[in-house]
Amino acid sequence: MTIQFNAKLRDKQGSSASRRLRRAGSVPAIVFGGSSAPQQIEVDHNEIYHALRNEAFHSSVLSMVVDGAAQSVILKDTQWHPYKQQVLHLDFQRVDATHKIHVKVPLHFINADLAPGVKLEGGIVSHPLTELDLECLPGDLPEFIEVDLKDLKSGSSIHVSSLNLPKGVKALTHGEDPVVATILAVRGGDDAAEETPAA
Secondary structure: OOEEEEEEEOOOOOHHHHHHHHHOOEEEEEEEOOOOOOEEEEEEHHHHHHHHOOHHHHOOOEEEEEOOEEEEEEEEEEEEOOOOOOEEEEEEEEOOOOOOEEEEEEEEEEOHHHOHHHHOOOOEEEOOOOEEEEEEOHHHOOOOEEEEOOOOOOOOEEEHHHOOOOOOOEEOOOOOOOEEEEEEOOOOHHHHHHHOOOO
């Protein structure tokens, strides 16, 4: 499924012009990369706000329609207001089907309740990583990477190297093999009660 959104070219730049755009219900943005020059654009705040609530919007190749012409982009950066639910600025990067891209993709953890370390030993799952930096062609980009915890015992970990990545997708870990998930052993309630002196 292709996620599509609309944008318009904008002529005026600068902080004053951006403030006027935001007051009018739009968000200033830029699209860069590829063989074309960077373009200053604007998007409807309500449309993009709801789009940003969709996890796939952050890790998919998007179809951006600018004045009727579609181009493939990925979202690179989002600036939010410090305390309001307001999008202040967006950065998009053009993508070419023949060139690899770097994108952060969320990790989806499944079967934690079936893991022996949780079900039998009462451990707690820790997620040192919640997203993974991937390199791949745009057509191979997954919306998320699934991490199955069903065999994980207390004190054991899953590393990036043991993840089942789709064909053509490479994890960028800078020579390391980070821990994705681990089950922390927890002392039982009875033991804790015995160690607690009576009031």
